[in-house]
Amino acid sequence: xxxxxxxxxxxxxxxxxxxxxxxxxxxxxxxxxxxxxxxxxxxxxxxxxxxxxxxxxxxxxxxxxxxxxxxxxxxxxxxxxxxxxxxxxxxxxxxxxxxxxxxxxxxxxxxxxxxxxxxxxxxxxxxxxxxxxxxxxxxxxxxxxxxxxxxxxxxxxxxxxxxxxxxxxxxxxxxxxxxxxxxxxxxxxxxxxxxxxxxxxxxxxxxxxxxxxxxxxxxxxxxxxxxxxxxxxxxxxxxxxxxxxxxxxxxxxxxxxxxxxxxxxxxxxxxxxxxxxxxxxxxxxxxxxxxxxxxxxxxxxxxxxxxxxxxxxxxxxxxxxxxxxxxxxxxxxxxxxxxxxxxxxxxxxxxxxxxxxxxxxxxxxxxxxxxxxxxxxxxxxxxxxxxxxxxxxxxxxxxxxxxxxxxxxxxxxxx
Amino acid sequence: xxxxxxxxxxxxxxxxxxxxxxxxxxxxxxxxxxxxxxxxxxxxxxxxxxxxxxxxxxxxxxxxxxxxxxxxxxxxxxxxxxxxxxxxxxxxxxxxxxxxxxxxxxxxxxxxxxxxxxxxxxxxxxxxxxxxxxxxxxxxxxxxxxxxxxxxxxxxxxxxxxxxxxxxxxxxxxxxxxxxxxxxxxxxxxxxxxxxxxxxxxxxxxxxxxxxxxxxxxxxxxxxxxxxxxxxxxxxxxxxxxxxxxxxxxxxxxxxxxxxxxxxxxxxxxxxxxxxxxxxxxxxxxxxxxxxxxxxxxxxxxx
Numbered sequence: 001x002x003x004x005x006x007x008x009x010x011x012x013x014x015x016x017x018x019x020x021x022x023x024x025x026x027x028x029x030x031x032x033x034x035x036x037x038x039x040x041x042x043x044x045x046x047x048x049x050x051x052x053x054x055x056x057x058x059x060x061x062x063x064x065x066x067x068x069x070x071x072x073x074x075x076x077x078x079x080x081x082x083x084x085x086x087x088x089x090x091x092x093x094x095x096x097x098x099x100x101x102x103x104x105x106x107x108x109x110x111x112x113x114x115x116x117x118x119x120x121x122x123x124x125x126x127x128x129x130x131x132x133x134x135x136x137x138x139x140x141x142x143x144x145x146x147x148x149x150x151x152x153x154x155x156x157x158x159x160x161x162x163x164x165x166x167x168x169x170x171x172x173x174x175x176x177x178x179x180x181x182x183x184x185x186x187x188x189x190x191x192x193x194x195x196x197x198x199x200x201x202x203x204x205x206x207x208x209x210x211x212x213x214x215x216x217x218x219x220x221x222x223x224x225x226x227x228x229x230x231x232x233x234x235x236x237x238x239x240x241x242x243x244x245x246x247x248x249x250x251x252x253x254x255x256x257x258x259x260x261x262x263x264x265x266x267x268x269x270x271x272x273x274x275x276x277x278x279x280x281x282x283x284x285x286x287x288x289x290x291x292x293x294x295x296x297x298x299x300x301x302x303x304x305x306x307x308x309x310x311x312x313x314x315x316x317x318x319x320x321x322x323x324x325x326x327x328x329x330x331x332x333x334x335x336x337x338x339x340x341x342x343x344x345x346x347x348x349x350x351x352x353x354x355x356x357x358x359x360x361x362x363x364x365x366x367x368x369x370x371x372x373x374x375x376x377x378x379x380x381x382x383x384x385x386x387x388x389x390x391x392x393x394x395x396x397x398x399x400x401x402x403x404x405x406x407x408x409x410x411x412x413x414x415x
Numbered sequence: 416x417x418x419x420x421x422x423x424x425x426x427x428x429x430x431x432x433x434x435x436x437x438x439x440x441x442x443x444x445x446x447x448x449x450x451x452x453x454x455x456x457x458x459x460x461x462x463x464x465x466x467x468x469x470x471x472x473x474x475x476x477x478x479x480x481x482x483x484x485x486x487x488x489x490x491x492x493x494x495x496x497x498x499x500x501x502x503x504x505x506x507x508x509x510x511x512x513x514x515x516x517x518x519x520x521x522x523x524x525x526x527x528x529x530x531x532x533x534x535x536x537x538x539x540x541x542x543x544x545x546x547x548x549x550x551x552x553x554x555x556x557x558x559x560x561x562x563x564x565x566x567x568x569x570x571x572x573x574x575x576x577x578x579x580x581x582x583x584x585x586x587x588x589x590x591x592x593x594x595x596x597x598x599x600x601x602x603x604x605x606x607x608x609x610x611x612x613x614x615x616x617x618x619x620x621x622x623x624x625x626x627x628x629x630x631x632x633x634x635x636x637x638x639x640x641x642x643x644x645x646x647x648x649x650x651x652x653x654x655x656x657x658x659x660x661x662x663x664x665x666x667x668x669x670x671x672x673x674x675x676x677x678x679x680x681x682x683x684x685x686x687x688x689x690x691x692x693x694x695x696x697x698x699x700x701x702x703x704x705x706x707x708x709x710x711x712x713x714x715x716x717x718x
Contacts, residue, residue, distance in 0.1 A: 184661075
């Protein structure tokens with residue numbers, strides 16, 4: 001008798017608890033930015049306030065390990081409901097494996113996004129959108145305003161002016177350029193910042209993607225050759241200079257220029273608030289020509305196709321596509337948000353970066369050639385290391401890139 | 416008969432925990448990667464059975480061929496340099512320690528200390544020391560040899576040697592101690608007999624000590640082979656996954672990781688090819704170990 005009574009109480013208790021449990025949804029969210037976790041928590045608190053009953057648990061993993069951890073989790077059938085995903089080829093891996101939910105029906109806001117930025121969230125296989133883009137990145141040159149003032153320099157427009165400025169800075173005892181070549185990707189960034197104005201930006205890009213020309217096109221070879229003219233202004237033993245060495249040289253005001261991407265600004269500002277830096281787009285051959293900059297989508301927020309709480313996950317993604325998140329990226333992270341109507345007025349820096357995007361060209365190897373191994377990035381990074389170390393010439397760089405990509409890229413095979 | 420079965424059961428009972436661990440953690444993944452290497456993959460999803468096609472690609476088609484043989488060449492370099500410098504050096508250190516040179520107890524400990532360090536910490540710190548403005552170049556400038564300063568990890572022609580040097584610095588204590596123990600175990604009567612016969616120290620070393628410590632040489636050689644084929648962390652911490660600069664420090668370990676899992680800046684995973692490379696690493700390690708055991712085992716002398 002007593003036993004049944006207790007059982008009865010238990011059943012009542014469970015029945016009472018059920019509706020409460022059903023109302024409370026906990027979403028999991030993964031990011032590769034452990035350094036921004038606190039800021040994300042602030043953003044997600046706003047979301048939780050707007051959507052009572054949904055809580056979001058955030059987990060952050062180291063950038064370099066993120067892909068491995070995420071693919072292990074997703075292929076094991078688990079993984080987060082919503083996660084940061086890479087753009088272009090990095091998106092393709094997960095989208096084609098069927099681990100991502102296509103978002104057209106879940107996030108109507110995507111219609112308003114810039115088509116170029118959205119390209120990083122679209123699978124080339126089926127043309128569907130698999131992510132809400134969060135930021136675009138632009139490649140250009142940072143310069144130290146104080147050093148420029150001290151040496152009486154003007155922001156260069158042409159290549160020759162740029163080299164002349166470097167020569168003056170070097171003579172005054174500064175590192176003219178912070179850039180080194182120990183990590184290949186920093187060289188690819190250098191190529192993306194400076195070469196488009198010499199290989200003919202979008203004309204060449206469209207032609208090479210369509211297979212109408214190759215990377216051995218004289219325009220591309222001569223653009224690569226330009227980079228060699230910078231080596232006298234790079235740091236001593238530049239092939240041993242790593243990314244962190246580069247950053248610290250610029251942050252500590254030892255270097256006049258840093259050829260990099262818009263993603264650097266937040267770190268520069270936080271490490272040395274007194275650092276007064278400006279930016280200018282890659283110089284051109286002739287005065288008055290438009291200055292093209294390489295632009296790419298940085299990454300997206302995506303939904304796990306195996307998520308059991310897609311309704312709630314969609315709410316979070318719509319929040320990530322809203323002005324609220326856009327403003328947050330600009331204000332808190334100093335990133336150029338991909339949200340169309342975000343308010344850029346709070347940051348003169350981002351306003352400036354967006355003004356460069358008037359003449360934008362896709363960051364060539366990332367946007368066009370990162371879908372198969374060996375990727376264009378792998379090839380250009382390694383061969384640029386050989387080139388700047390003086391082991392091979394520009395023609396050989398282009399030959400290696402061309403031959404590597406031609407092993408799988410259909411438009412090149414027909415040639 | 417009864418006692419025998421009982422004994423067998425006890426043996427089985429005692430080895431089964433370890434056996435289960437080995438089966439699940441070592442053998443199962445090994446066969447999984449062998450299995451995976453026989454299929455084509457669409458990104459992370461397994462597709463059709465294609466036999467040995469992935470292996471054919473690794474050995475005979477561009478771009479895999481160039482990368483694979485370049486990496487294998489570097490593994491060979493690791494083996495040769497490690498054998499010549501680390502193991503010969505270790506043998507000499509072991510010998511001198513066994514001769515009870517002054518303060519040998521102190522040296523013994525100092526030489527062994529780096530072996531205890533975490534490989535990642537060593538790689539990271541030496542990465543800083545070897546940077547253009549690091550300790551090594553700073554030291555060279557102080558002692559008046561600025562012409563010798565180099566981009567130790569950024570120069571294609573010396574990057575691999577720099578990393579091997581760091582690894583030798585870290586690991587030389589291990590062969591030293593193994594050889595010291597082996598030499599200390601050489602029976603005193605053998606040595607006394609040799610000395611009484613008027614043999615020089617050199618002759619004693621080559622004709623008596625060396626043949627008697629062949630088992631230790633064998634173990635160190637096998638470990639060096641395995642270590643050289645599996646080298647990964649050192650490259651990963653000091654040069655990065657891409658075997659920078661320009662693939663000059665690439666090994667089959669980093670090539671495997673990059674191919675199977677992709678690297679952030681530059682590639683997508685190709686699990687089929689990666690698994691094939693994994694299987695090749697296993698086979699190479701296995702064959703090389705067996706070969707060295709057979710060859711050196713013949714040289715072993717029974718007392």
